[in-house]
Amino acid sequence: MQRAGTLRRTSVLNRIGRNWGLYLLMLPAMVIFMCFTYLPMYGVIIAFKDFKPALGIWGSPWAGVKYFERYFSSYMFANTITNTLVISLYTIAVTFPLPILLALMCNQMYARKFKKFFQVSTYLPHFISTVVMCGMIIMFLSPSSGVIPKICALAGIETGDLMGNAGAFSGIYVWTEAWQHVGWDSIMYIAALSAVDPQLYEAAEVDGASKWQKILAIDIPMLVPTMITLFILRCGSILGVGFEKVYLLQNDLNISNSEIISTYLYKMGLKSNQYSYSAAIGLFNNAVNFIILILVNLFARKVSDTSLF
């Protein structure tokens, strides 16, 4: 036993020594990750402390779960959770199925030049920056000079001030999100469809299948594993609605429907310097996301063969 143990240890050391170059290759990234990603994970303990910058993370006195209780009992808790969930679930409901539809359409197009043009133009909005995107939204929806109220007026629809209308916020957020990313998000599905064996289609044709039947019987089943993988990933960020776009679209008139967890914690933390309170909200948010990811992944592994890990 003793001898076998030493033997194994030396062989591991041997393997490490022989490949020392590989560890050297990983070193810079490891140092960066340790300092700027893993150290903040340790820093998360300030959520349980009364953080004082002068005392440092470790030196600050413990505060228990007081900051969590404060968040759970504040009136902003229900407000931020509801807004985050509404925006998040609405986004998934719209932007999860649309790329699949787009890929199925794309797969049916045989006019190669048009197909290429269609793809390039639907991918293009993905490269617009968030700032420019939000600037466009605000300008296009402006009741006095925006192009969308003008076009709606031509069709006889009165839009009013959409950016000042709290009830319209989630719709604006979701449909502009769809406009910007639907084409891009379809790439993975298009890739999955291009891997379909053409013989399957030929066999279906011999059996007299229509195009519609081929989509139902061949294309959609082919896409299921990709769908599951992407769906798990999406669920893992249910409470992680992107800060960047919501923050830029917020204004005093729509704040009741647009204050989400991440914008609230940003304001509490960096604008009012309530570090511990804000860290508690952030930890709550990340923990919920992580738990949902694990649960959905577990569920997917139970009911299908596809899962992330």
Added chain:
Amino acid sequence: MSIAAVQNSKRVNHIRKSRADRIFDAVIYTAAGLMTLVALYPMYFILIASISDPNLVAKGDVLLIPRGISLEGYSYLLSMGNLWTGYGNTILYTLAGTAIMLAVNIPVAYALSRKDLAGRGFFTFFFIFPMFFGGGLIPTFIILNNTFNLLDTFLVMVLPFSVISYYIVVARTFFQSSLPAELWDAAQIDGCGNLRYFFRIVLPLSKAILAVIALWAAVGHWNSYFNAMIYLRTPERFPLQLVMRNILINNEMAATAMTGSAAAELNRKANLIKYGAIVVSSLPIMTMYPFVQKYFNQGVMIGALKG
């Protein structure tokens, strides 16, 4: 797109299409045509609005073609010093940031792709876990600010967030599927070490993945405003997107010093300036994209393969 699929599409055309299939095709092409229009029109509108008379744009008279052509928006933009400082800063951050991202992520991806790496499972977990969990904004801010004193520095824009788990996963998958294990065996027999093998053989064979990651990283740096908003304080260091936020969202157009008619005139031109600023800030990426789009697509597809 394989050759077989092309042949398949030709063959389909020879078969006489049923009535249902013809209707189906008509629906698909119409929908695709409409979607193309919806995707392109807002960008086209910005372009024509940026060179039209702002009053006509505000009235809704400029919808399809530019009217009352004027370049005063662009000439005003030329005088906006902060915009061009931002432009210069962004170019700097993008170049340095992209170089650093390639330098740190690609070697990790290669090392993790090697099956004989002792502790491979541990290192893979180490590099992938942060995709799913993190310390969050405030702890990160405190560490960067209090521990490393990086607030308001050039370094904070290019270094702390340069390790990207997703890039590592994609590049690792690429290495696993494109470099045969025999190549390393052969090199080893010839006395080639890991480092020499990586720099002399792996990198030259992996230009495709280098291009993919470089393009992703560059677009990411060009378009981001969040880190700059959190970690920068000095306006002279602001990147383009932060300047754009002040122009587009906060309506800051250096009008504070002006009064009366000058301010009113600027107000009239405000939208014109905004449209122009959008064009100027997005032009590099939008014009480059159609030429390099195959690399972007390749990257997504490599990422889709499960490694």
